[in-house]
Amino acid sequence: xxxxxxxxxxxxxxxxxxxxxxxxxxxxxxxxxxxxxxxxxxxxxxxxxxxxxxxxxxxxxxxxxxxxxxxxxxxxxxxxxxxxxxxxxxxxxxxxxxxxxxxxxxxxxxxxxxxxxxxxxxxxxxxxxxxxxxxxxxxxxxxxxxxxxxxxxxxxxxxxxxxxxxxxxxxxxxxxxxxxxxxxxxxxxxxxxxxxxxxxxxxxxxxxxxxxxxxxxxxxxxxxxxxxxxxxxxxxxxxxxxxxxxxxxxxxxxxxxxxxxxxxxxxxxxxxxxxxxxxxxxxxxxxxxxxxxxxxxxxxxxxxxxxxxxxxxxxxxxxxxxxxxxxxxxxxxxxxxxxxxxxxxxxxxxxxxxxxxxxxxxxxxxxxxxxxxxxxxxxxxxxxxxxxxxxxxxxxxxxxxxxxxxxxxxxxxxxxxxxxxx
Amino acid sequence: xxxxxxxxxxxxxxxxxxxxxxxxxxxxxxxxxxxxxxxxxxxxxxxxxxxxxxxxxxxxxxxxxxxxxxxxxxxxxxxxxxxxxxxxxxxxxxxxxxxxxxxxxxxxxxxxxxxxxxxxxxxxxxxxxxxxxxxxxxxxxxxxxxxxxxxxxxxxxxxxxxxxxxxxxxxxxxxxxxxxxxxxxxxxxxxxxxxxxxxxxxxxxxxxxxxxxxxxxxxxxxxxxxxxxxxxxxxxxxxxxxxxxxxxxxxxxxxxxxxxxxxxxxxxxxxxxxxxxxxxxxxxxxxxxxxxxxxxxxxxxxxxxxxxxxxxxxxxxxxxxxxxxxxxxxxxxxxxxxxxxxxxxxxxxxxxxxxxxxxxxxxxxxxxxxxxxxxxxxxxxxxxxxxxxxxxxxxxxxxxxxxxxxxxxxxxxxxxxxxxxx
Numbered sequence: 001x002x003x004x005x006x007x008x009x010x011x012x013x014x015x016x017x018x019x020x021x022x023x024x025x026x027x028x029x030x031x032x033x034x035x036x037x038x039x040x041x042x043x044x045x046x047x048x049x050x051x052x053x054x055x056x057x058x059x060x061x062x063x064x065x066x067x068x069x070x071x072x073x074x075x076x077x078x079x080x081x082x083x084x085x086x087x088x089x090x091x092x093x094x095x096x097x098x099x100x101x102x103x104x105x106x107x108x109x110x111x112x113x114x115x116x117x118x119x120x121x122x123x124x125x126x127x128x129x130x131x132x133x134x135x136x137x138x139x140x141x142x143x144x145x146x147x148x149x150x151x152x153x154x155x156x157x158x159x160x161x162x163x164x165x166x167x168x169x170x171x172x173x174x175x176x177x178x179x180x181x182x183x184x185x186x187x188x189x190x191x192x193x194x195x196x197x198x199x200x201x202x203x204x205x206x207x208x209x210x211x212x213x214x215x216x217x218x219x220x221x222x223x224x225x226x227x228x229x230x231x232x233x234x235x236x237x238x239x240x241x242x243x244x245x246x247x248x249x250x251x252x253x254x255x256x257x258x259x260x261x262x263x264x265x266x267x268x269x270x271x272x273x274x275x276x277x278x279x280x281x282x283x284x285x286x287x288x289x290x291x292x293x294x295x296x297x298x299x300x301x302x303x304x305x306x307x308x309x310x311x312x313x314x315x316x317x318x319x320x321x322x323x324x325x326x327x328x329x330x331x332x333x334x335x336x337x338x339x340x341x342x343x344x345x346x347x348x349x350x351x352x353x354x355x356x357x358x359x360x361x362x363x364x365x366x367x368x369x370x371x372x373x374x375x376x377x378x379x380x381x382x383x384x385x386x387x388x389x390x391x392x393x394x395x396x397x398x399x400x401x402x403x404x405x406x407x408x409x410x411x412x413x414x415x416x417x418x419x420x421x422x
Numbered sequence: 423x424x425x426x427x428x429x430x431x432x433x434x435x436x437x438x439x440x441x442x443x444x445x446x447x448x449x450x451x452x453x454x455x456x457x458x459x460x461x462x463x464x465x466x467x468x469x470x471x472x473x474x475x476x477x478x479x480x481x482x483x484x485x486x487x488x489x490x491x492x493x494x495x496x497x498x499x500x501x502x503x504x505x506x507x508x509x510x511x512x513x514x515x516x517x518x519x520x521x522x523x524x525x526x527x528x529x530x531x532x533x534x535x536x537x538x539x540x541x542x543x544x545x546x547x548x549x550x551x552x553x554x555x556x557x558x559x560x561x562x563x564x565x566x567x568x569x570x571x572x573x574x575x576x577x578x579x580x581x582x583x584x585x586x587x588x589x590x591x592x593x594x595x596x597x598x599x600x601x602x603x604x605x606x607x608x609x610x611x612x613x614x615x616x617x618x619x620x621x622x623x624x625x626x627x628x629x630x631x632x633x634x635x636x637x638x639x640x641x642x643x644x645x646x647x648x649x650x651x652x653x654x655x656x657x658x659x660x661x662x663x664x665x666x667x668x669x670x671x672x673x674x675x676x677x678x679x680x681x682x683x684x685x686x687x688x689x690x691x692x693x694x695x696x697x698x699x700x701x702x703x704x705x706x707x708x709x710x711x712x713x714x715x716x717x718x719x720x721x722x723x724x725x726x727x728x729x730x731x732x733x734x735x736x737x738x739x740x741x742x743x744x745x746x747x748x749x750x751x752x753x754x755x756x757x758x759x760x761x762x763x764x765x766x767x768x769x770x771x772x773x774x775x776x777x778x779x780x781x782x783x784x785x786x787x788x789x790x791x792x793x794x795x796x797x798x799x800x801x802x803x804x805x806x807x808x809x810x811x812x813x814x815x816x817x818x819x820x821x822x823x824x825x826x827x828x829x830x831x832x833x834x835x836x837x838x839x840x841x842x843x844x
Contacts (some may be wrong), residue, residue: 007489007554008545030797033541035501041541042492044556050492067429070464072457072578073495073561074530079457098520099567106518108496108530119463120457123430134466139495140559142608156494158839278498315699317559343530 001332002229003365003377008033008043010377020219022314023150029381031310031331038147038155045381046310048331050158052139052346053306056328057160057188058183060070064175066133066162071115074141077105079114083282090204108141113205113301115278116163120297121285130287130297131175135162137306144384151311152267153221162302167287169276170300183270190309191326192316196266198377200240205273205301212240213270213304215314220265227252228262235259267312270304302353323382324403333419334362335378339371339390349387351397351412358416362387378402385419393408423754425799430465432799442641444736445572452590453753460569460577468682468732470753472580476559476726478611478750480583482604486597487784488555488584493537493563499527501536504702512626516564527597530563535627535723538585542719543707544709549589552709552719553597557584559728573733574689575643581636583726589709591698594720601724605635612731613748615737618688619645622662627695627723634662635692635726639737640796642687642750649674657681673754689734693727745804746824755841756784761793761812765801770811773819773834780838800824807831807841 003009008030014026026032031046042050058068077097082088084106086097094410096108109115116134122264124130140159147155155356162179166172178198187195190403194215203210214224226238237254241263245253252259280296289295317324327333338348348364362371363383373392378386379402388398396409399418410418425431430452437441437446442564448454459684464472480490501521502508508519508529518530531537538556546552569577588594602619607615618636625632636646647668648660659676663685667675673682702708702718711717739746749755756777760770770786777784785805787796793812798806801824810820816829821840834838 005487009551010546030545033544035537036541039494041537043492044489044491044600047491069465069466070580072463074461074578076458076663086438095521096520098518099519113462115457118457122455123433123452131429134429141496154494156844159490219746323794340423 001363003363004367006044006363017018018264019316020148020150020152020311020315022152022219022311025314025318025380026151026310027372029323032151035257036151038144040151040154040307042158042307043144045331046287049310049313049325049329050306052329052331053190053309054160057186057304057306060186060189061133061135061160061162061179064133064178064182066135066164068136069134070136070138071109071112073109073120073141073287075107075109075115077107079118079283080107083114083279084283085114088204094144094204096141096143109138110140110142110228111205111301111303112136112161112163113275113299114283116301117279117285117297117299120165121283122287124165124287124297126288127290130165130167133164133175135160135302151307153217154307157305158307160304160306164300164302165280166298167289167295167299169298170315172274172276172300176272176300179272179300180211183272183304186304187213187215187269191313191328195269196224196226197236198226198238198240198266198310199243200271201242202273206278208274208276209243210271210273212268214238214266214268214317215312215313216264217267218265218313220267222266222268223263224265224266225252225261227259230259232260233257237261267308267315270302270310272302273300275299275301289368318382321376322380325382325384327384327422330383331381332361332363332383334360334385334387335381335383336362336364336387337371337374337378338364339374339388340365344389344391347395351387351389351415353414354412355408358420360416360419375396387415423785425785426789428466428785432802434813437720438539442570442572442574442733442737443740444574444641444733447736447740447802448573448732451745451784454466454573460566462573462576462729464580464729467753470667470746471735471751472728474751474753475731476582476610479559479726479728481590481606482608482611483582483601486555486600488557488586489555490558492558492560493531493534493541494565495535497523497529497531499529501540501705502529504706505536505701507536507564507626510626510792515567516626517823518563518565521745521751531560532562532564533627533723533725534558534583535583535721536699536705538723539701539707539721542587543586543705546587546719547707548705549712552587552589553593554585555586555597556580574641576729579727580729582726582728586722586724587702588720588722589711589717591720592720594696594698598694598722600696601722602633605724605726609635609637611690611750613735615752617691618646618648618660619658620648620660620662620688620691623664624695628697628698628700629807632666632693632695634690636660636662636688636690637656637734637738638686639689639734640687641737642689644686644688644690645685647683647685649676649681652679652681654764655679655681659683689730689737691731691734692724694724695722697721697723741803743798744802747804747806749806749844752805754783754785754802754805756782756807756809757803757805758786759793759796759808759810759812760786760788760790761796761798761810766811769817771810773837776838778836780842782838782841791809808815809837
């Protein structure tokens with residue numbers, strides 16, 4: 001696409017210094033726009049990043065046999081009453097609940113356990129109908145008292161939630177572990193150098209322990225404690241501070257070879273809950289087992305917040321000039337800059353077309369503006385490759401990777417292979 | 423995918439006869455599930471149809487330079503107050519409005535004109551920043567007093583809404599006509615034999631006339647009047663009954679060669695509104711023109727409801743046995759049936775893999791159930807092709823198109839080319 005007709009352009013104004021890095025860079029670059037406190041529009045650039053993240057999640061979940069659907073956001077009180085969560089003071093703090101003009105009561109979705117259980121009750125009769133794993137990408141609402149600038153904690157956000165239903169605890173545990181591994185693959189493919197799988201409390205979802213997927217970052221709201229592994233130690237101990245009960249001398253509770261515990265701030269980008277039979281018993285969703293007996297369904301739920309993932313990515317991948325998107329989720333692979341006027345534009349047009357023909361996504365800064373502004377914008381938007389066509393580059397193309405300082409002069413065909421090879 | 427592990431299976435129960443055909447067939451087939459009156463989950467089969475419809479819309483809108491984004495669903499009252507629509511009694515009838523625990527007032531989105539205008543106010547300063555065309559697919563809420571069974575009129579639905587902003591009325595009119603043509607292409611590609619472009623009132627959106635895209639169907643809620651064209655008459659006169667002022671003797675007001683007016687019930691699947699400067703003036707969104715003067719932005723909005731489109735498709739394309747999906751939007755192209763036990767299953771497995779390798783989407787009914795049930799299910803779900811592998815078919819495959827009665831015995835390679843050729 002051409003940046004001259006792209007909506008919107010990057011913003012030039014300066015921002016208050018107390019804003020988080022992700023809020024400043026994403027807002028300046030034109031990835032997001034704040035509608036009100038805790039609520040953002042995903043602008044075309046941000047939307048493209050989310051779509052890339054969604055596709056990675058989709059591929060990994062489909063590979064585990066999960067099926068995509070779309071559930072409603074407006075929930076009738078009656079279904080939430082079945083588990084008692086409607087009236088749970090902790091739920092009422094975060095769930096928007098209201099009456100319509102006919103005094104019917106509704107809640108806005110912040111999660112879908114009750115709704116999935118209601119759906120399963122209509123289709124799951126026998127052990128032959130299990131297991132079931134369904135997910136959707138949809139909007140969540142949370143009456144967030146701590147809404148902060150940026151997209152790490154908002155009142156309305158985009159989320160993938162997966163629910164799995166099983167005949168036995170063993171089958172649930174097995175699938176739970178498969179999804180745990182799938183999540184690790186998802187975050188790796190998205191580009192995070194490391195994701196910590198952390199034991200945590202179950203919150204308003206379950207009395208059992210859950211697992212969080214945490215990205216270490218100073219702006220994270222969570223504090224996590226994990227094994228500061230020595231060589232050869234394979235310990236995976238990691239807990240959220242909420243549940244951590246330390247040992248004397250800061251020793252790691254997970255291993256016996258004298259490792260110590262380390263602490264860090266972290267951003268939670270995903271969480272998974274082994275819910276057991278709490279929901280099926282409360283909502284009376286039973287199946288008939290092979291012996292003809294009625295049994296409650298075993299249930300688990302799994303969330304990833306793609307918008308929050310974007311915030312975490314920007315916190316991890318940026319420098320003083322702007323964002324540095326990993327290739328796998330970048331909104332475009334190439335920021336193409338043409339300088340020095342009309343004759344060059346013809347050259348740039350050719351490069352632009354060649355990239356498009358090779359299915360390399362390119363945003364061409366074809367504006368009639370200064371070289372300095374175009375270079376600064378390339379760094380702010382942070383696509384993996386910057387290409388420059390100018391009088392200086394002659395019949396070649398100047399290529400620079402966003403994360404490296406080095407420029408190279410290359411033929412068009414070399415540019416294509418360089419980008420395709422990563 | 424394999425039907426044995428697919429969620430959910432078709433339902434066997436009978437439905438009340440007063441339900442609409444789309445409600446019955448989509449519910450029985452497992453395309454949708456009702457959560458409460460006027461609210462449905464799109465189950466995996468229904469979700470796949472919606473995704474196919476979305477892709478067609480996306481391609482046609484992107485070709486007209488529109489850009490995809492995602493806007494919030496929870497709107498602050500203040501922005502809706504700028505146009506006065508928050509307090510408009512007609513709006514209050516359909517918009518869910520509520521206060522949170524801090525007495526802040528929110529509305530749930532049924533449309534986004536005010537929100538888009540608010541967004542444009544931050545980015546559009548000069549005529550150089552125009553035109554802008556942005557759209558999203560998102561959930562809409564409507565406090566619908568007439569919620570009916572099926573997905574034609576619901577309280578929560580999925581919608582594509584596009585908004586365009588222009589420097590001049592002429593530019594707006596030009597783009598409005600382009601999108602009108604794009605919509606005609608969309609509905610043609612989706613598979614409707616004809617879509618009527620009908621003049622209508624602007625409702626709560628504008629005092630100007632709008633255009634509706636109507637599919638003739640007895641279950642439609644609208645009555646439309648249109649020229650019953652004679653040979654060679656090119657008249658496109660069509661109006662919603664709401665605004666129709668007839669001529670004596672039932673003459674068509676649009677042409678002078680004696681055509682008459684015909685009336686029909688129809689389902690509205692899209693609508694477009696030339697909004698003019700009503701919103702930009704009320705919300706004070708001005709741009710600086712080439713002469714340095716401040717001018718209000720010209721604005722238009724355009725909607726298509728993919729879930730309602732599905733309902734209309736089923737009303738138009740069905741017979742007494744089930745749905746007949748057009749190829750372009752069918753959830754799978756092939757319903758593969760294997761009969762006669764295990765040795766056949768090996769054959770069927772080969773066919774299944776060949777289809778997948780050729781990127782032909784196939785649902786394989788590999789259940790241990792009767793031939794009659796499988797055939798009935800193939801007809802109910804209505805994919806374009808039914809393939810049967812059985813002892814009778816030998817080393818060939820029996821192919822039947824859903825909309826034709828005729829069966830053919832073919833080699834695998836012939837099956838592939840037949841399906842690819844359409």
